[in-house]
Amino acid sequence: MPIIVRDYTWQQNDSQVYISIPLKGTRAGDSSVLCTEHYLKVSFSPFLFEAFLFAPIDDCKSSAKIGNGIILFTLYKQIPSAWDALTSTNLEKEEMQRIREEAIVRVQEKTKEDKKAKAENKRENEKYSLAVMMKIEEEERKRIEDVKEEERRRATEEMEKWKAQQRKEETRKKAEEEKRKSNTNKTMFPTHPKPSVKEHERNCVQNSKTLKEKVLPDVRATACINITFTPRVFPTAVRESRAAEEEEWLQKQAEARRAINLSDKELADLKEEEKNPEWLKDKGNKLFAAGDYLAAVNALNLAIRLNDKIPALYLNRSACHLKLRNLHKAIEDSSKALELLTPPVPDNAAARVKAHVRRGTAFCELELYVEGLLDYEAALKIDPSNQNVKSDAEKIRQIIQSSCPEVE
Structure with missing residues (x-):
């Protein structure tokens, strides 16, 4: 059988009534409140507070706050006036039972209506x-x-201009070639009078002497230059080397550069x-x-x-989503980047730090400070300096320590 609470206090003015009920050492989550125009009930096992109000109240405007070991009611009177007492004392048991049942029915109906409205x-x-x-997708499309x-x-116009320029260039080259051939013909077949036989013989002797005097350069000698490259890609000392992980990372990068995920039809619509x-x-x-940032996301997509x-x-798309406040997408992209940045090697350390920081930032923007702190601490393990x-990690710790949930 419940224990009736008697040590409550109440105050009033012309329009409001304030009731304070101690929780008797129970938790706020264990309390149940029922309030209608004429009836007020609070259950917090094994205690019970029940009041058949002196006058009707506006149960829609009235409120209750639970916290700090107390329940505080603020009730708004339907008719502004001073009450002689908080509860009515001249009610019969049958009337009290009827008010209880009507209150329960009304609360159930209101709950159904609220659920339906929600x-x-x-x-x-x-x-x-x-x-x-x-609408946004249609406008974007x-x-x-x-x-x-x-x-x-624009590309068509540029192509047409280029073709016109090429035609002009070909026409100019043809004109220059014809002019050069014409000059060559004039040089080979001069128009001056034909020389005599003696002059021709003298010219031939002179030309043969000139050819003999010309000294041709020696043929270049061939040679072979040996170049030796180091097979190491990562500048890691041998005793600290993780050759298997590094080779796996390089193989993944090579496969990533070769992968193409578009069909031939889709590729045909793209420029080179x-x-x-x-x-x-x-x-x-x-x-x-x-x-x-939106155009940057489209390019990265x-x-x-x-x-x-x-x-x-x-990793870059997650930065764009952070700027656009698409926080869940920023978390997804950062997680995908971390998934691809495996195995962890020195070459991808900076990228892993960025991925953890951006995912932690998105978590903090969503007020998930504990998850954000975990990412910041993971980034510090990679780059402690x-x-x-x-x-930023220290600021998040202070927010977590100072935050305290408020119960109402």
């Missing part, structure tokens, strides 16, 4: 979100088509430079530096469709 509101929000996303059409038109993921990555970097094994593409990462 479900309806959720459906409306989902419809609106879907409509907005479809149209913008991309316009950009492609403009690029095709657009088929190169490295060119698209550089283009995304330039767009990011210019502040056009195409690069990833061409080759989804290059970790730098996911990074002062910026140390400072």
Whole structure:
């Protein structure tokens, strides 16, 4: 049988009533509150507080806060006036039972209505979100088509100009060749009078002497130059070398550079430079530096469709998503980059630090400070001398230590 609470306190003014009920050493999560116009009930096992109110209240505006070992009610009166007492004392048992049952029925109906309203509101929000996303995607598709059409038109114009220039250049070269041939013919067949036999013999003797006097250079001697390259790619000492992991990393990078994930039809629609993921990555970097983060994401999306094994593409796209506040996508791209940055070798240490820091930043922006701190600590294990990462990790620790959940 529950123990009735008697040591509560209450105060009032013309429009409000304040009731303070001690929790009797129980936790706030174990309390159950029921409030209607004429009835107020608080259960926190094994204690019970029940009040049949002196006058009706507005249960929609009234509120209850639970915390610090106390329950505080703020009740708004329907009719502003001073109450003689908090509860009615002249009610019969049958009347009290009826009020209890009506209160329970009303609360159940209100709960059903609230649940139905929330479900309806959720459906409306989902419809609106879907409509907005479809509109954004349609506008983005149209913008991309316009950009492609403009690029095709520009490329066609440039090709036509180049062809015209080539035709002019060929015409000029033909004219110069014809002029040169004409001058050569004039030189070989001069128009001056034909020399006599004696003059011709003298000229032949002179030409033979000139040819004899000319000394031709010696033929160049052939030689062979031996060049020896070191087989090591990573500058790691032999006693600290992880040759197997390094060779695996190099093999993954080579396979990533050879991978193409688009069909022949899709490749045919792209320009030559657009088929190169490295060119698209550089283009995304330039767009990011210019502040056009959405265009940078589009360039990196195409690069990833061409080759989804290059970790730098996911790492750069995660930075763009951070700028665009697409925090969940930033976490996904950073995680994918870390998945591709295996095995951990000195060559990819800087990239792994960036991936951990960007994923930790996205977690902190979502107020998931514990997960963010784990990523920052992982980055510090890779680069313990990074002062910026140390400072940010300390700030996150202070936020975690100072945060305290508020119960209402």
